[in-house]
Amino acid sequence: MATALLERLARLGYVSKAVIYAIVGVLAILTAVNRGGRVTDTSGALRVVLTQPFGRMLLAVLAVGLCGYALWRLLDALLDPDRHGTGAKGLVARVGTAVRGCIYGGLGIEAFRLLRGLGGSSGDEAELWTARLLEFPLGAVAVGIAGALVAAYGASEVLDSIRGKGDASLDLSPIPRDLRSAVRRISRFGVGVRGGLIATLGFFLVRAAFTKNPQEAAGSRESLVWLGGVIDGRWLLAVLAAGVLAYAVDQAVHARCRRIRPVL
Numbered sequence: 001m002a003t004a005l006l007e008r009l010a011r012l013g014y015v016s017k018a019v020i021y022a023i024v025g026v027l028a029i030l031t032a033v034n035r036g037g038r039v040t041d042t043s044g045a046l047r048v049v050l051t052q053p054f055g056r057m058l059l060a061v062l063a064v065g066l067c068g069y070a071l072w073r074l075l076d077a078l079l080d081p082d083r084h085g086t087g088a089k090g091l092v093a094r095v096g097t098a099v100r101g102c103i104y105g106g107l108g109i110e111a112f113r114l115l116r117g118l119g120g121s122s123g124d125e126a127e128l129w130t131a132r133l134l135e136f137p138l139g140a141v142a143v144g145i146a147g148a149l150v151a152a153y154g155a156s157e158v159l160d161s162i163r164g165k166g167d168a169s170l171d172l173s174p175i176p177r178d179l180r181s182a183v184r185r186i187s188r189f190g191v192g193v194r195g196g197l198i199a200t201l202g203f204f205l206v207r208a209a210f211t212k213n214p215q216e217a218a219g220s221r222e223s224l225v226w227l228g229g230v231i232d233g234r235w236l237l238a239v240l241a242a243g244v245l246a247y248a249v250d251q252a253v254h255a256r257c258r259r260i261r262p263v264l
Helices: 002-032 042-050 055-079 088-115 125-134 139-163 177-211 220-228 233-257
Strands: none
Touching: 002 042, 002 055, 002 088, 002 233, 042 055, 042 088, 055 088, 125 139, 125 177, 139 177, 177 233
C-alpha cells in the first residue's frame, strides 16, 4: 500500500511540475508578444496560482505533489530501484536524483508557506547562498566547482536533446502510436531548452566565483531574461518560452508514462 501511495505521489509531482512550468512558459510568451505577462521562475508561478480562483486549493495540491515527488526522489537515490549502481556514473546519477528531490522539496515547502500566509522566497536565493559560501575559506573555489558541474550537466542535457537520446525510463505505449513521434520531438526540445537554462545558471555561478561577487549569481528567471536578450530579445525569449512549455509537456508525459519501480 505504501508503494502504491508513493507512486501516486510521484506522478502527482510530475503533474505539479508540468503545471508550474506551463505557467512560467505562458507568462514568458505573453511578455514576448507584448500581451502583458512577466518573466518569472517556479517560485513566482506559485504566487500566480495563489491569486487565481480556487488558487489555494490548487496550490495545496501542488504542494503535496512536489513534496511527494521529493520524497520519492530521495528514496530513489538512496535505495536505487533503477539499479544505477555504485560506480562513478551511477553515483553521479543518484546524486543528481537527490539534488532534484531537495530542489523540488524546497519548492513544495515554499508552497505550504504561501498557503499559511508566510513569506515565500525573495527570488534571490542564488545570490544569498553564493554570498554565504563565499564567506568560507576556499568558498570561491567551491562556488566555481559547483558552477562548473551545473554548467556541465546543463550542456549534457542540451547534447542529449540534439542527439535525440531518449529517456530509458519512459514507456510511451499509453500514447497513441501516431502521436509518439511528435511527443518525442516536443520533449527533446523542452529538455534541450531547460538544459540551456541550467548551463546558464552554472555560467553565472562560475562568474560569481571568479569575481567573488555574489550578485553575479542568478536564478532561472535571470537566466531566461539574459538569454532572451542575447539576440533580438523578444524572438529568442518567445523561443525559450516555447521550450519551457515543451518541458511542461515532457513532465506531463512522465506523469503518465514514467516507469516507477518500487522503492519500499
